[in-house]
Amino acid sequence: MIRIKGLSKQYRMGGETLNALDNVSLTVNQGDFIAIIGPSGSGKSTLMNVIGCLDTPSSGEYWLDGEEVSRLRENKLAEIRNRKIGFIFQGFNLLSRLTAIENVELPLIYRGVSAKERKEQAIEALRKVGLEERIHHRPVELSGGQQQRVAIARALAGNPPILLADEPTGALDTRTGKEVMGFIKDLNSLGHTIVLITHDPDISRQAKRVVKIMDGMLNEEEGGRNELLSSV
């Protein structure tokens, strides 16, 4: 489903060049639940942006469902992104003026889904995260865990095959974080492919597979799961 080969990303600032991603290779199969773990500044969000078609690499290959997407222009990338990928962020990124259901409907508006279908899909997504009783609440009227569940429902709306979660529990206490991870696990059982990004070894253990990124370097072939967790 996701096949990344020799991928690099440089940021240029002033006269300096920073290798945010350095020769990354990674394969994620359909139905996988992979955690990418690494310390702050190691390139996790940069990698997530490339995987999520929000950004393009400086060099290397990115195959998504058999299509090379690393050189595509923004309008084509956006089309692939809308169809294939749901995003979950640390800060929830909900719009405070909108109710839960309106937040979930938002990406469906961009996808041109009709009002009636939008409502049905949004309610279905909110049901999946156990929030059918809260659909008309605004973010401020919801707890942190509930807000993240709305954000998960928004990522689910339109049923994208891939969910990308960047530190989804980073703003939550341990117990609520566990609960949110429970929902993410359930979504994997329902067939969504999950790429989870975290700096937290406890959270990464919830995934089926863990790979480590360090200074922009990630190579799946190096090191097994146990070795990797003990060295984080």
Ligand code: ADP
């Ligand atoms: P992480 O998510 O693991 O904390 P990031 O991918 O955000 O790491 O950042 C990797 C490196 O790239 C860091 O050194 C960061 O300062 C740098 N970086 C990230 N985004 C930009 C940008 N837009 N411009 C310049 N440098 C960036």
Ligand code: MG
């Ligand atoms: Mg980050």
